[in-house]
Amino acid sequence: MSFLKDKVVAITGGSDGIGKALVDACIAAGAKVATCARNYDKLYTLQLQHANVMLHTITCDVSKEADCQRFIESTIKTFGGIDILINNAGISMRALFNDADIEVIKKVMDVNFFGSVYCTKYALPSILERKGTIVGVSSIAGYRGLPGRAAYSASKFALQGWLEAIRTELLHSGVHVMWVCPGFTASNIRNAALNESGEAQGESPLDEASLMSAEECSREILKAIENRKRTLVLTFNGKRTIFLNKLFPALTDKLVYKFFFKNNELSK
Template identity: 45%
Template sequence: MKNKISIITGASSGIGKALAYELAQQDFNVVLVARRKNLIDTISEDIESKYGVKALAIEADVTIEKDCKMFIEKAINEFGSIDILINNAGISQRAMFADLQLDVIKKVMDVNYWGTVYSTKYALPYILKTKGSIVAVTSISGMQPLPARTGYCASKYAVHGFMDSLRIEHLKTGVHIMIAAPEYVKSEIREHALMSDGNEQGESPRNEKGMLSAETAAKRIVKGIRKRRRTMLIGYKGIMAVGLARFTPKFMDRLTYHVIQKEENSPY
């Protein structure tokens, strides 16, 4: 995979950061996109010193269409091509819908859904040339919803619909479209989850012991890209949840209710 080019949004922490390291280990040049420039600068310098590949850090906000166009153009100016786009930037939300300010849902949709749409729109012409991959890192919540995450689940369902439709459009073009849906992963996403008023939660309501590491999730995602998989369900708990929801939906509704009810500071 030497000299292949991968763009990763949301690359400053969590799965995005782990993906940057995993791809660099496999001789990819990487483009790290995030709002926190100081973090991706440090990551890119570390990657270049460790793996001898090029790592380009670009400050951008995926909710802004012109930013998405900008980082794609910068990647092309630097490398001349794009082989993989990984839409990983994401934000969560935790509040009952009755209490939730509507602009919070809009913000979640802007990051999770529109960030994916904008980035994909501007990368697609170049990925068509390389017959590369477009990946969306979503969540099991895009297949099996959770209460008190209406905005988050809606955004992930929207991404799934977008990617599934796009895949069919490109059945004959050679472009690979993949959804990667992990179960709970140890990351900052729960700390930054938006509450009913739009403020960040600050700390995770869940015991993160036993959750998948970001590094494990990244390895499985990259393996899926290599095998040009359609959908990657990552983590046995997530696979079980999706299976139960399909065959025993009422039971899964009740089970999910009770799981969320037991969370620290549960909205129930």
């Protein structure tokens, strides 16, 4: 990852999971890293872990435009600019649409979609100047709607459509725009996923130990950034789901239902 040497990398949601793995990997590669998260204690622990380097951290709720502006502007003030912006912060949900409060849907959209929009808007002048990179961490749910995650799927479809639009707008600017779809990756996102009332469900319906590690995922993301890939889809199951959904959508409906439901009740 020598291409990261002395690059300024801004990563949202860097206190857990894929975001933290990205922070660790970028610092190890010699990058100047800025990250944000809502949890001050986790950010403080992260700073202690990297006490020998200049790591810029700030508490931030990416669903709030003013917080995103403060994160981006403080990063530029600290490091002089931004070369790579990784819009990683995200939140999931686990509730049937019929049962979910509208506020849950708004919250997921505000974090997953508008959080990326806000940060990118304020970082774009610097990224244009440096001919840098904009990354959105999406999901297989951005290609295939998943039951129990209606708002999550909507937010990822929106993220990918928006990124594709701005990639076309910036086609001749030298700026690289891409999105990555990790598939099921071991992280805290399912424990923090919102239930129908907007509260963290506090458990994962999947076997986290069997999933791709956040560290492996971060390595693949950084390699894709280095190679300026258009998109990155990880895991065999993720690639298979997209392929089947494109060619055999009705069959995929049945397979997805079978995976997520047991006795006609949402089980995953």
